[in-house]
Amino acid sequence: MKTPFKVVLSLMLFFVFSQSKADVITVELIDSDTPIEVSGDTKVDLIADFDGTFNSISSLLFTFYFEGDLFDKNDEYIVLGFPDENGPGFGARNSSETSLEVRISGLVTGHPELAFFLDGYQEFQFSMYMGSLNLARATLTATGDFNARPALIPEPQSIVLLSLVFCGLLISRRNEPHKKSQH
Numbered sequence: 001m002k003t004p005f006k007v008v009l010s011l012m013l014f015f016v017f018s019q020s021k022a023d024v025i026t027v028e029l030i031d032s033d034t035p036i037e038v039s040g041d042t043k044v045d046l047i048a049d050f051d052g053t054f055n056s057i058s059s060l061l062f063t064f065y066f067e068g069d070l071f072d073k074n075d076e077y078i079v080l081g082f083p084d085e086n087g088p089g090f091g092a093r094n095s096s097e098t099s100l101e102v103r104i105s106g107l108v109t110g111h112p113e114l115a116f117f118l119d120g121y122q123e124f125q126f127s128m129y130m131g132s133l134n135l136a137r138a139t140l141t142a143t144g145d146f147n148a149r150p151a152l153i154p155e156p157q158s159i160v161l162l163s164l165v166f167c168g169l170l171i172s173r174r175n176e177p178h179k180k181s182q183h
Contacts, residue, residue, distance in 0.1 A: 039132030057144035067136035075131030081124025
């Protein structure tokens with residue numbers, strides 16, 4: 001197999017188990033059924049929407065999956081957009097002899113870009129600095145103290161009140177005298 005999954009798995013387990021009470025949430029960054037060809041000036045918009053906010057984030061793991069045109073030797077990608085398109089971001093270069101199908105880049109405690117994800121939503125861009133590839137999928141896994149947005153479920157009191165109002169309307173309509181139509 002071309003990708004070192006044992007290393008990736010142990011790295012991911014380290015981030016998961018190194019935090020005793022941390023939440024681990026993964027979101028998809030690309031909404032596409034087919035791989036996206038990335039080269040030269042091509043920029044792929046990525047959106048991270050965790051559907052909640054964070055009190056703190058200890059790590060972010062960006063996982064990029066390639067298909068067809070892989071992440072080849074000397075290919076280099078960059079991810080920009082924290083907090084805007086001129087933000088510093090990060091990048092990676094494949095200096096190995098092997099073309100990669102998966103590449104993980106991480107930001108850990110102390111990295112200033114973690115702060116841009118505290119609100120649970122961030123837009124940024126993936127592009128190539130050198131080479132080309134087909135980006136098939138991208139995910140972002142955050143480890144931290146997460147606050148999920150509350151679901152819009154009515155409280156029991158609201159349901160009871162709404163039911164009483166509805167019953168009152170039905171009863172009042174039944175008690176109205178029927179008007180006979182005159183022709």
